[in-house]
Amino acid sequence: MWTSENRPKSKGEGTRGAGGRGLISPRHAKALRGCWNSLFPVTCSLSPVLVSCLLLTAYGLLLLARGMFAASGLYQVQEVKSKIFVWVPDDVIDQECDPQFSRAATAGFILTSDGVVVVDTANSPFHARELLYEIRKRTEMPVKYVINTSSAADHMLGNEVFTDEQAILISTMTAQAEMKRYRQELFARFQAEEGWRLQARMRGFHVTPATQTFDGDMTLTVGDREIRLVSLLRDETSSQNAAVYVPSAKTLFLGEFYDNHYFPRIGSRDVRRWIEVLRQVEGWDVDTYVPGHGAPGSKKDLADFRGFLEWLVAQVEIRLREGKSAEDVQKHLSLPKTYAWHAPELAAEDVEAVYRQLGAQQAPSTPARSSGP
Numbered sequence: 001m002w003t004s005e006n007r008p009k010s011k012g013e014g015t016r017g018a019g020g021r022g023l024i025s026p027r028h029a030k031a032l033r034g035c036w037n038s039l040f041p042v043t044c045s046l047s048p049v050l051v052s053c054l055l056l057t058a059y060g061l062l063l064l065a066r067g068m069f070a071a072s073g074l075y076q077v078q079e080v081k082s083k084i085f086v087w088v089p090d091d092v093i094d095q096e097c098d099p100q101f102s103r104a105a106t107a108g109f110i111l112t113s114d115g116v117v118v119v120d121t122a123n124s125p126f127h128a129r130e131l132l133y134e135i136r137k138r139t140e141m142p143v144k145y146v147i148n149t150s151s152a153a154d155h156m157l158g159n160e161v162f163t164d165e166q167a168i169l170i171s172t173m174t175a176q177a178e179m180k181r182y183r184q185e186l187f188a189r190f191q192a193e194e195g196w197r198l199q200a201r202m203r204g205f206h207v208t209p210a211t212q213t214f215d216g217d218m219t220l221t222v223g224d225r226e227i228r229l230v231s232l233l234r235d236e237t238s239s240q241n242a243a244v245y246v247p248s249a250k251t252l253f254l255g256e257f258y259d260n261h262y263f264p265r266i267g268s269r270d271v272r273r274w275i276e277v278l279r280q281v282e283g284w285d286v287d288t289y290v291p292g293h294g295a296p297g298s299k300k301d302l303a304d305f306r307g308f309l310e311w312l313v314a315q316v317e318i319r320l321r322e323g324k325s326a327e328d329v330q331k332h333l334s335l336p337k338t339y340a341w342h343a344p345e346l347a348a349e350d351v352e353a354v355y356r357q358l359g360a361q362q363a364p365s366t367p368a369r370s371s372g373p
């Protein structure tokens with residue numbers, strides 16, 4: 001950073017004023033004094049030194065305001081329960097990351113008497129360092145565990161930051177296998193034509209899969225906290241995601257299972273079973289549901305999200321029975337205003353995903369299209 005002592009002077013830049021205190025030229029100071037005097041007709045004599053001081057103060061305030069904005073403008077940290085924090089990024093499309101995962105996922109951290117447990121690490125080491133910075137503002141305790149709720153890159157690309165902290169990285173077995181596959185596929189994408197663009201965007205990234213896995217459920221006791229890791233949806237088509245339940249705080253981190261006012265990535269996840277699982281967790285002794293994207297929500301917020309999936313299934317089902325094509329449905333299905341959510345580009349993908357799933361399930365009994373000649 002340039003200081004006033006070592007920065008080079010540009011051509012025509014003002015010399016220091018009397019006593020070496022000012023940063024503007026005497027000529028500019030004189031002009032400013034003229035302006036000041038014209039604004040305030042009562043003659044007041046201001047020396048160039050005083051004008052300089054006023055300008056420097058204003059400049060300092062401006063820098064301070066910019067600093068405050070930079071520190072608070074891209075994410076928020078909410079303490080949802082005592083010593084349970086949620087890191088919520090703003091809806092920003094990151095340029096320095098994998099473009100397939102350009103929105104950072106919501107993450108969190110739990111402070112215990114014996115160390116810190118992190119839940120998800122966002123979509124880049126950069127964001128993970130923000131997370132670590134927020135942890136270090138509150139404690140110097142070691143980060144003991146990182147739990148990846150999902151193998152999705154927007155939830156785990158910051159893992160490497162916590163290996164520096166010697167944390168154990170935990171995920172389900174299938175999620176770990178998928179992280180390793182993602183690493184291989186990413187390497188292939190780097191080698192492909194135009195791969196240099198991706199390399200430039202992801203310079204300094206080191207994909208770091210989980211180092212420890214669990215199958216089914218697992219309980220971690222860390223200091224004074226009991227933390228349960230639960231596999232909620234197990235099927236052949238999608239990897240097991242983990243939910244992180246803190247019973248003493250009635251808080252449940254749902255990762256990709258729940259997005260709050262964001263359209264989800266449905267992909268190959270069985271949407272009907274997903275709805276069932278959401279109904280189940282709505283019945284748990286929980287009052288704070290931490291989503292994969294968006295801010296923490298209540299039971300009602302979770303029910304609203306489930307309501308979207310149910311609405312989507314019902315709408316697509318009707319149109320499937322009418323024999324509409326996937327393109328037709330995507331084109332003509334209009335979203336109610338209540339679903340003016342973030343990540344709108346995923347809405348069309350969601351329609352397509354549900355159409356594909358329901359179409360495959362109904363294939364043997366799909367009615368014939370309206371009769372023709």
Ligand SMILES: [Zn+2]
Binds near residue numbers: 155292293
């Ligand atoms: Zn995500």
